[in-house]
Amino acid sequence: MAGRVTLHDVARRANCSVATVSRVLNNTGPASAETRARVERAVAELGFRFNEIGRSLQSKRSRTLGIMVPTLSNPVFAAIIEGIQAAARLSGYQILLACAYYDPEEESRAIDTLLAKQVDGLLLTLTNADKSKEIALLHQADLPFVLIFNQPEEALPAVTVDNSTAARDVAKALLDAGHRKVAYVAGRFRSSDRSERRYQGFTQAFAEAGAPPPVLVEVDYDRVDHRAVLTGLFARQPDTTALFCSNDMLALAVMADLRRMGMSLPEDISIVGFDGIAVSTLITPSLATVVTPCHAMGRRAASGLIDAIENRRQPPAGTLLLPYQFRPGESLMARPGRNRPTRSAPTRAKASPLSVSRKETER
Amino acid sequence: MAGRVTLHDVARRANCSVATVSRVLNNTGPASAETRARVERAVAELGFRFNEIGRSLQSKRSRTLGIMVPTLSNPVFAAIIEGIQAAARLSGYQILLACAYYDPEEESRAIDTLLAKQVDGLLLTLTNADKSKEIALLHQADLPFVLIFNQPEEALPAVTVDNSTAARDVAKALLDAGHRKVAYVAGRFRSSDRSERRYQGFTQAFAEAGAPPPVLVEVDYDRVDHRAVLTGLFARQPDTTALFCSNDMLALAVMADLRRMGMSLPEDISIVGFDGIAVSTLITPSLATVVTPCHAMGRRAASGLIDAIENRRQPPAGTLLLPYQFRPGESLMARPGRNRPTRSAPTRAKASPLSVSRKETER
DNA sequence: GTGAAAGCGCTAACAG
DNA sequence: CTGTTAGCGCTTTCAC
Numbered sequence: 001m002a003g004r005v006t007l008h009d010v011a012r013r014a015n016c017s018v019a020t021v022s023r024v025l026n027n028t029g030p031a032s033a034e035t036r037a038r039v040e041r042a043v044a045e046l047g048f049r050f051n052e053i054g055r056s057l058q059s060k061r062s063r064t065l066g067i068m069v070p071t072l073s074n075p076v077f078a079a080i081i082e083g084i085q086a087a088a089r090l091s092g093y094q095i096l097l098a099c100a101y102y103d104p105e106e107e108s109r110a111i112d113t114l115l116a117k118q119v120d121g122l123l124l125t126l127t128n129a130d131k132s133k134e135i136a137l138l139h140q141a142d143l144p145f146v147l148i149f150n151q152p153e154e155a156l157p158a159v160t161v162d163n164s165t166a167a168r169d170v171a172k173a174l175l176d177a178g179h180r181k182v183a184y185v186a187g188r189f190r191s192s193d194r195s196e197r198r199y200q201g202f203t204q205a206f207a208e209a210g211a212p213p214p215v216l217v218e219v220d221y222d223r224v225d226h227r228a229v230l231t232g233l234f235a236r237q238p239d240t241t242a243l244f245c246s247n248d249m250l251a252l253a254v255m256a257d258l259r260r261m262g263m264s265l266p267e268d269i270s271i272v273g274f275d276g277i278a279v280s281t282l283i284t285p286s287l288a289t290v291v292t293p294c295h296a297m298g299r300r301a302a303s304g305l306i307d308a309i310e311n312r313r314q315p316p317a318g319t320l321l322l323p324y325q326f327r328p329g330e331s332l333m334a335r336p337g338r339n340r341p342t343r344s345a346p347t348r349a350k351a352s353p354l355s356v357s358r359k360e361t362e363r
Numbered sequence: 364m365a366g367r368v369t370l371h372d373v374a375r376r377a378n379c380s381v382a383t384v385s386r387v388l389n390n391t392g393p394a395s396a397e398t399r400a401r402v403e404r405a406v407a408e409l410g411f412r413f414n415e416i417g418r419s420l421q422s423k424r425s426r427t428l429g430i431m432v433p434t435l436s437n438p439v440f441a442a443i444i445e446g447i448q449a450a451a452r453l454s455g456y457q458i459l460l461a462c463a464y465y466d467p468e469e470e471s472r473a474i475d476t477l478l479a480k481q482v483d484g485l486l487l488t489l490t491n492a493d494k495s496k497e498i499a500l501l502h503q504a505d506l507p508f509v510l511i512f513n514q515p516e517e518a519l520p521a522v523t524v525d526n527s528t529a530a531r532d533v534a535k536a537l538l539d540a541g542h543r544k545v546a547y548v549a550g551r552f553r554s555s556d557r558s559e560r561r562y563q564g565f566t567q568a569f570a571e572a573g574a575p576p577p578v579l580v581e582v583d584y585d586r587v588d589h590r591a592v593l594t595g596l597f598a599r600q601p602d603t604t605a606l607f608c609s610n611d612m613l614a615l616a617v618m619a620d621l622r623r624m625g626m627s628l629p630e631d632i633s634i635v636g637f638d639g640i641a642v643s644t645l646i647t648p649s650l651a652t653v654v655t656p657c658h659a660m661g662r663r664a665a666s667g668l669i670d671a672i673e674n675r676r677q678p679p680a681g682t683l684l685l686p687y688q689f690r691p692g693e694s695l696m697a698r699p700g701r702n703r704p705t706r707s708a709p710t711r712a713k714a715s716p717l718s719v720s721r722k723e724t725e726r
Numbered sequence: 727g728t729g730a731a732a733g734c735g736c737t738a739a740c741a742g
Numbered sequence: 743c744t745g746t747t748a749g750c751g752c753t754t755t756c757a758c
Contacts, residue, residue, distance in 0.1 A: 006751055017729045022753060029754095030727055047503075052479045053425065054751030056416050057734045064459075064480075072445050073641070078435035085462055094480060096427075097460045099448055116415045117427075117457060140410075256645040278436070282619040283646045369735055380745045385737060392738095393743055417735030420750045 005046045013042035025050075056118065064094045065302065066114035066122045069148075070102045074249050075277040076294055077125070080148055083298025084123055091306045093120070102127050102188070102221065108134055115141060121305045123298075125149045128193050129156060144308040146301040146315050151194050157308075157315035159301040161324040163194045164201035166290045169326040170244055170272050171205030171214075173288070178335030179242040179270060180211045183233055185254060186246040187221035195246050198274065202244060214244070221250075227257045241335055242270035248277045248289055255331070266333035276327060285330030293322050368409045376405035388413070419481065424672075427457045428665065429477035429485045432511075433465045437612050438640040439657055440488070443511055446661025447486055454669045456483070465490050465551070465584065471497055478504060484668045486661075488512045491556050492519060507671040509664040509678050514557050520678035522664040524687040526557045527564035529653045532689040533607055533635050534568030534577075536651070541698030542605040542633060543574045546596055548617060549609040550584035558609050561637065565607060577607070584613075590620045604698055605633035611640045611652055618694070629696035639690060648693030655687050 011018045016035055023029035024039040031039075042048070056062045065088055069077040081097070088095055096119055098110035104127055111134045114122060122145035126132045129152035138145050147158035174182055184202055186195050203213055217233050219226045234240060245251035251273030255265055263269055266285050273280060276291030300320065308315040374381045379398055386392035387402040394402075405411070419425045428451055432440040444460070451458055459482055461473035467490055474497045477485060485508035489495045492515035501508050510521035537545055547565055549558050566576055580596050582589045597603060608614035614636035618628055626632055629648050636643060639654030663683065671678040 007753095008751080018752080019730080019754080020728060023728090026753080032727060035727075049475070049479050051481060051751050053416055053419050053481045054734090055753080057420050057736090057750085058752050058754085060734070062416065072435075072441035073438075075436075075438060075441070078438070078441045081460075082435050082462065085460075094476060095460045097444075097448075097458045099445065112412070113457060116412050118414060118416045252642060252645045259647060279615060279642050279646075282615045284622060370737095371735080381736080382738085382746080383744060386744090389737085395743060398743080414735050417750090418737080420734090420752090421736045421738085423750070 005048050006051065007048075009046055010039065010042045010048050013046060014038040062118045062120055063092060064096050064117070064119045065305065066096050066098070066111075066117070066119035068098045068100055068107065068110050068114065068122065068124045068126075070125060070127070071099055074247065074275075075279070076247065076249075076275045076292075079277070079294035080125070080298040083295040083300075084302040085298075086295070087299045087302035087306065091303075091310075093302075093306060100127075104128075104132070107132070111137070115143065119143075120309045121145060123148055123301055123305060129158070130154060130193055142314075144305055144314055146305045148297055148301045149194055150192075151197050151319060153193075155317045156319070157304070157317055158319040159297050159304070160194065160319060160321065161290075161292050161297075162321045163197035164204075166274070166292075166324050166326070167198040167201035167244070168205040170274075170290060171202050171209075173326060173328065173332065174242050174244070174270070174272065175206070175209050175211060177242075177270070177332060181237055181239045182206075182242040182244060183215040183217050183237065183240055184244050184246070185217045185219060185226075185250065187219060187250055198246060215240070217243075219250070224253065225257060226254060227261055230254070230257055230261065240269065242272070242332070244272045244274075246274055248273040248275040248280050248287060251287055251289070251331075252279070252283070266331050270333050271331040273331075276325075280329070288329035288332035289327055291325045291327050293324065297322055368411050369414065370411075372409055373402065373405045373411050376409060377401040425481045425483055426455060427459050427480070427482045428668065429459045429461070429474075429480070429482035431461045431463055431470065431473050431477065431485065431487045431489075433488060433490065434462055437610065437638075438642070439610065439612075439638045439655075442640070442657035443488070443661040446658040446663075447665040448661075449658070450662045450665035450669065454666075454673075456665075456669060463490075467491075467495070470495070474500070478506065482506075483672045484508060486511055486664055486668060492521070493517060493556055505677075507668055507677055509668045511660055511664045512557055513555075514560055514682060516556075518680045519682070520667070520680055521682040522660050522667070523557065523682060523684065524653075524655050524660075525684045526560035527567075529637070529655075529687050529689070530561040530564035530607070531568040533637075533653060534565050534572075536689060536691065536695065537605050537607070537633070537635065538569070538572050538574060540605075540633070540695060544600055544602045545569075545605040545607060546578040546580050546600065546603055547607050547609070548580045548582060548589075548613065550582060550613055561609060578603070580606075582613070587616065588620060589617060590624055593617070593620055593624065603632065605635070605695070607635045607637075609637055611636035611638040611643050611650060614650055614652070614694075615642070615646070629694050633696050634694040636694075639688075643692070651692035651695035652690055653687050654690050656685050660685055 007018045007021050011021045020031060020035060021039050024031045024036050067084060072078055085095060096114060096117055100106040100110050107126060124145060125148050129147055129150040147156055149160050150158055151160045151163050152158060184199050206214055215237050217229060219229050245254055251271050255271055258269060273287050273289035276289050280287035280289050304315050370381045370384050374384045383398060384402050387394045387399050435441055448458060459477060459480055463469040463473050470489060487508060488511050492510055492513040510519055512523050513521055514523045514526050547562055569577055578600050580592060582592050608617055614634050618634055621632060636650050636652035639652050643650035643652050667678050
């Protein structure tokens with residue numbers, strides 16, 4: 001730890017007490033013009049900088065937010081964090097970052113460390129919010145927190161999109177394009193609350209349309225090559241015409257796998273993703289996907305958290321659903337014999353029932 | 364700040380002094396078996412957790428590393444951070460994160476905040492390390508730091524790849540494939556030390572081959588659409604057959620732009636990137652690029668920094684060059700009339716002169 | 727308008 | 743083996 005010049009040094013140099021220096025620097029009490037000037041000069045000459053550790057110890061506030069996400073490899077979380085940063089910076093908060101790699105034990109450890117570091121609040125994406133015992137810990141410690149992406153059953157502070165209706169929209173787009181034999185491809189975190197919701201919404205929509213139930217395909221998220229699993233799928237359902245992948249990164253990986261298996265995209269098979277990461281629009285074929293307002297989610301979650309912190313209360317226990325948007329793309333192709341266009345005008349951003357109407361200034 | 368139970372509470376409950384509790388919990392002195400047991404029980408019953416702020420204040424060490432990168436939008440930095448995390452976790456360090464968005468003023472502000480937070484060391488990617496006055500500040504504060512990606516002129520602790528020879532390799536691959544009219548496309552951070560080096564190596568190799576000098580094209584990094592600039596390039600050099608983009612993300616954006624301009628890739632124009640981000644292998648055409656060991660760079664930089672911190676000294680002032688690898692890809696196509704194959708076997712990882720020989724366990 | 731002093735949670739002498 | 747005490751850098755009464 002550097003910056004060895006302390007309030008004390010400044011005080012001595014300015015010929016006054018530390019209390020005075022503190023008052024001047026914080027504008028928290030009276031001080032004569034002369035004293036003020038002397039202090040300012042001493043500060044400049046000494047290159048004084050507050051030691052925030054000392055301040056935190058005494059104020060019992062660290063002005064630091066803890067973030068815990070599964071990984072940084074998925075750009076979705078990078079975007080979330082940038083959103084959080086934007087809000088944090090506005091209010092003068094710093095960010096302490098931890099990744100848990102979809103491992104509940106790591107999650108536990110990370111949260112523990114964050115607590116020990118005395119963060120003022122926590123922004124989390126848990127593997128499964130409903131099964132997490134960390135939530136109880138946080139409540140008990142009375143530490144404000146907001147979940148991001150998670151869509152828990154219980155009433156917990158969370159910011160996400162309605163995964164169920166979003167998946168229904170995907171189902172609808174697929175059905176409209178003439179796809180009936182499809183599969184839902186999910187990472188090993190299918191045990192995740194949000195993936196579960198997507199799967200349910202997806203299958204329900206198919207059921208309501210009288211279409212055969214989508215096949216569930218689980219892939220190991222660590223693995224880079226999913227060809228074996230995909231081969232298994234085609235053995236089980238040879239006439240599969242479309243895949244709904246639980247996130248864009250997975251969709252990209254699957255597309256690469258399919259091509260290595262000799263398929264042409266989207267002619268041989270259609271793909272839909274989820275998240276709307278930046279690259280999904282740059283590639284060919286462009287990826288049809290559900291665009292989530294990642295940056296805004298991070299920003300909203302953080303500003304809500306900060307608000308709670310500053311007012312010494314918990315963020316409202318309830319899920320804030322932000323508007324998402326299904327974005328058609330070249331990766332989703334209409335099946336022959338169908339005349340409904342697949343790539344019609346983009347569907348408008350649809351606000352789900354629970355979502356607020358406040359305007360979002362997306363980045 | 365939560366976790367209101369302190370050492371004092373534990374002491375009272377265990378019927379001993381805070382000193383004893385501290386000794387027991389830190390294994391830093393003698394204690395009878397009974398006392399030990401009483402303390403352990405009290406800790407468990409009270410749910411005690413150290414307040415790291417208090418510890419830091421007294422120990423003058425925060426066990427926290429400050430990270431400052433330009434942005435999280437480029438997966439390269441996300442990978443770097445994951446590498447840092449890996450090393451940090453091993454040694455029990457936490458990460459305080461700041462993004463500066465290629466803005467020197469932001470860089471300054473961020474470093475200042477990180478210093479105030481009493482980080483034990485800093486991991487930085489600066490816009491331009493040679494022109495940064497923050498370096499002086501860090502030296503003056505005697506705060507250990509390591510640059511990542513930057514390749515400064517001065518002898519500063521840094522971990523990167525040899526941008527110059529890497530760019531020469533790209534030039535060589537391009538020339539071998541029959542390209543002579545090319546351009547170097549750089550983000551607005553062409554003022555960055557590393558981009559400068561790449562440009563130099565690239566142009567030198569062309570000069571040595573007696574080929575016309577590559578055109579320099581600068582694009583605004585904020586902008587998503589670079590078609591105007593590209594149109595300008597083609598006006599200036601109509602027979603341009605290949606573009607070397609200063610990073611993969613930019614390459615992807617440029618590829619999308621070219622396609623929107625009606626070009627086919629790689630038939631009409633070849634593209635080479637720099638970084639080797641994960642998606643570059645998933646897309647079609649796959650991206651020819653210089654694969655940098657991002658994860659290892661973060662890991663090495665962090666472990667070097669931690670080593671310096673724990674031994675109360677500065678990291679060795681010198682650039683550690685890690686091996687990179689030019690990876691051919693479908694985006695780089697041989698020009699007609701050339702018989703040398705473009706997509707031969709991958710070139711082996713080439714260790715540059717200054718690089719160490721220690722084995723890297725890439726992730 | 728200014729200073730002395732207590733104390734935030736913890737560790738580290740120093741006594742006993 | 744255990745307790746007392748003095749800070750770490752800062753803010754904040756409470757006097758003067």
